[in-house]
Amino acid sequence: MNHPACSAPIRGARGLTFAGWLQKFAIIYLTALVFFAWGIATMQFQVFPYALIKSAHSDLTAFVKGHAAEETTVLGKFLNDINLKPERQLVDFEPQHDRAYHNVQIDGLRARRALPLVHSVTGKYESGYRFIFGTFDFREHLHGAVLIDDTDTVVHRWILRDDDRERTLAEAQRKTYTPQVLKFPHGIELFSDGSIIFNDGDPGNAIQRMSYCGETMWTTLGSFHHIVKRDNSNASVWALEGEDNIVKIDSETGQQLLTTTARDIEGANPDIEIFGLRRNIITGEWLEDPWHFNDIEPLPPELNSAFPMFDAGDLMISARSTNLVFVFDTDSLAIKWWRVGQFRRQHDPDWQPDGTISVFDNNMRDAVRQWDQDRYSRVTAVHPGTYETTTIYDGRGEGFYTELRGHHQVLPNKNILITSPQEGRVFEVTPAGEIVFEFVNSYGDGENLLVSEAKWVPADFLDFPIGDYSSCD
Numbered sequence: 001m002n003h004p005a006c007s008a009p010i011r012g013a014r015g016l017t018f019a020g021w022l023q024k025f026a027i028i029y030l031t032a033l034v035f036f037a038w039g040i041a042t043m044q045f046q047v048f049p050y051a052l053i054k055s056a057h058s059d060l061t062a063f064v065k066g067h068a069a070e071e072t073t074v075l076g077k078f079l080n081d082i083n084l085k086p087e088r089q090l091v092d093f094e095p096q097h098d099r100a101y102h103n104v105q106i107d108g109l110r111a112r113r114a115l116p117l118v119h120s121v122t123g124k125y126e127s128g129y130r131f132i133f134g135t136f137d138f139r140e141h142l143h144g145a146v147l148i149d150d151t152d153t154v155v156h157r158w159i160l161r162d163d164d165r166e167r168t169l170a171e172a173q174r175k176t177y178t179p180q181v182l183k184f185p186h187g188i189e190l191f192s193d194g195s196i197i198f199n200d201g202d203p204g205n206a207i208q209r210m211s212y213c214g215e216t217m218w219t220t221l222g223s224f225h226h227i228v229k230r231d232n233s234n235a236s237v238w239a240l241e242g243e244d245n246i247v248k249i250d251s252e253t254g255q256q257l258l259t260t261t262a263r264d265i266e267g268a269n270p271d272i273e274i275f276g277l278r279r280n281i282i283t284g285e286w287l288e289d290p291w292h293f294n295d296i297e298p299l300p301p302e303l304n305s306a307f308p309m310f311d312a313g314d315l316m317i318s319a320r321s322t323n324l325v326f327v328f329d330t331d332s333l334a335i336k337w338w339r340v341g342q343f344r345r346q347h348d349p350d351w352q353p354d355g356t357i358s359v360f361d362n363n364m365r366d367a368v369r370q371w372d373q374d375r376y377s378r379v380t381a382v383h384p385g386t387y388e389t390t391t392i393y394d395g396r397g398e399g400f401y402t403e404l405r406g407h408h409q410v411l412p413n414k415n416i417l418i419t420s421p422q423e424g425r426v427f428e429v430t431p432a433g434e435i436v437f438e439f440v441n442s443y444g445d446g447e448n449l450l451v452s453e454a455k456w457v458p459a460d461f462l463d464f465p466i467g468d469y470s471s472c473d
Contacts, residue, residue, distance in 0.1 A: 070087075071092065080181055086443075088182070090447045091450060095117060095438075095440050101119045102119075110138070120152055120438075121434070126412060128461075129458075130437070130455070135184075135450045145158045145196065160198065185450070186204075186405070187202075187225070187452070188228055191230075193212065194465075195211050199228060206219050218253060220249065220255075222242070235250070244319075245261050269328075272335050272338070274326065277322045299311070310336060318347060325349045342380070344362060344363045344364050347362060360406045360407060362404070377395045377406065378393055398427075402420045414430075421450050424441045425438060427439070
């Protein structure tokens with residue numbers, strides 16, 4: 001007589017028969033196969049959840065890679081993003097030990113940062129105000145601007161309180177909002193009434209006008225970058241937006257009056273091949289960031305006689321990716337002049353009264369040729385008629401070098417005011433090469449906060465109650 005257990009099917013630890021286990025394995029295998037096939041289809045045909053995967057991957061890649069202006073670690077980015085320390089905004093630079101520096105007081109700074117340092121040589125720097133825009137780490141916002149007088153005193157400040165208003169507008173228009181801890185100040189213009197028009201950051205959310213009290217006058221959403229440049233009247237400013245779009249904006253309302261694209265200019269000049277240098281002529285594919293416009297300079301009427309080959313209002317453009325500076329007519333889009341390869345990754349070409357064009361030459365080398373002895377920036381001047389080029393400030397003696405960004409301004413006494421963002425400082429140098437003014441945006445322990453741009457303005461240019469905030473309450 002058989003025992004009941006002897007004729008029962010073989011069961012596993014949880015009571016499943018062999019056939020049951022096999023069936024379960026088959027279901028798991030087929031499910032995995034379906035998800036594997038779905039994964040292939042997702043990437044091949046960009047079906048759901050391709051957008052989510054791409055977004056997450058893009059966000060993670062962006063976080064690890066960071067912005068080109070950053071000099072920090074992944075840990076530093078994390079500390080920055082939770083607002084413990086502005087690591088993304090910090091650069092390394094040690095002030096010269098043989099200069100006499102003193103601290104500058106600025107109201108409203110966070111206690112975690114050191115006070116900025118100033119060195120000046122009385123009687124040798126140009127008299128007037130120095131307007132400096134950058135990361136200051138105010139208690140209310142990371143970014144802002146200060147006005148410094150001839151006594152090295154900060155007599156006015158602007159704090160870029162942009163978050164609440166921009167977030168509301170961005171949400172209303174379903175646009176991406178970038179928080180302040182991820183933005184780098186980049187592009188500003190100061191008006192005589194003390195108001196400013198500025199790009200709120202790079203990458204940013206908008207261009208804005210703010211009164212001397214810090215009140216927002218208007219906000220125009222868009223991916224504006226690099227510069228804000230006053231037109232030949234106060235009625236409008238020029239800006240850059242998106243993929244190298246040149247935009248004219250009404251100063252009073254923020255309305256976009258005119259937009260010209262790089263492709264428009266290229267199409268209007270079929271016989272001038274300066275835009276296709278970064279395009280594969282076989283496949284037609286463009287390299288990433290083919291032009292990288294970073295400055296706009298309208299020719300002022302008072303300088304027209306020094307540049308008889310141009311007309312007042314013609315625009316001079318710097319295209320960093322192709323080491324190109326060119327001038328074109330805003331109506332016909334005809335290119336009137338260009339120069340390629342005289343500079344490396346340049347910024348800020350300016351019209352000069354002597355008929356030359358001065359250029360901030362970053363002199364950025366590629367990774368293979370980044371030898372220590374070549375790590376210096378300079379300011380050059382080129383004559384557009386003869387192409388004769390001279391160096392009007394050589395940074396080797398000072399050890400001056402900024403890979404990215406940068407501005408310069410030739411002052412009435414022929415000194416040059418230089419903004420070195422990747423060193424976190426502004427300095428004024430004489431034609432003989434002597435540093436007669438220097439502002440170091442010190443954070444502490446050999447680290448400085450980024451400075452985006454500095455402008456000199458004469459004392460009689462400004463017409464507002466400087467330093468008086470009583471009417472702002």
